Amino acid sequence: MNNEEKKQYLRRYQVAKRREKLIQDAIAELRSSKASPVGLGDGLPHGSGTSDLSGYAARWDELVRELEAEKEMQMIAYQEIWDQLKRIPDATEMEVLTRKYLFGQEWDEIASEMGYSYRNITRIHGYALLHFEIS
Numbered sequence: 001m002n003n004e005e006k007k008q009y010l011r012r013y014q015v016a017k018r019r020e021k022l023i024q025d026a027i028a029e030l031r032s033s034k035a036s037p038v039g040l041g042d043g044l045p046h047g048s049g050t051s052d053l054s055g056y057a058a059r060w061d062e063l064v065r066e067l068e069a070e071k072e073m074q075m076i077a078y079q080e081i082w083d084q085l086k087r088i089p090d091a092t093e094m095e096v097l098t099r100k101y102l103f104g105q106e107w108d109e110i111a112s113e114m115g116y117s118y119r120n121i122t123r124i125h126g127y128a129l130l131h132f133e134i135s
Helices: 002-033 054-085 091-102 109-113 118-133
Strands: none
Touching: 002 054, 002 091, 002 118, 054 091, 091 109, 091 118, 109 118
């Protein structure tokens, strides 16, 4: 497996987190939109212009199911990646990959927290990828 394939494997958790956030945003949008039964908001009865809420409920249920499935996929990806990272013998290399791919930290943040220069962190990252094996 080459380094790009390893990075892609390691990025799965952050990708799952972004998908979860997107679904949460869609739920929030649906909740606040005019399509929401709460969106009428005036508390007054409305005439025959009101629509059936079954479409809204169906969409809501679908988004909630998607969110639950995404959270499960995210948890599985995290556990699989963590299990593989724990196998890296060098603690510094393991920490760099963990901070980058599980915690989603930027290079400068990793360097600062670990007490290394930006250049050293990227060098350590390169070595870590060489030693990272997926079983």
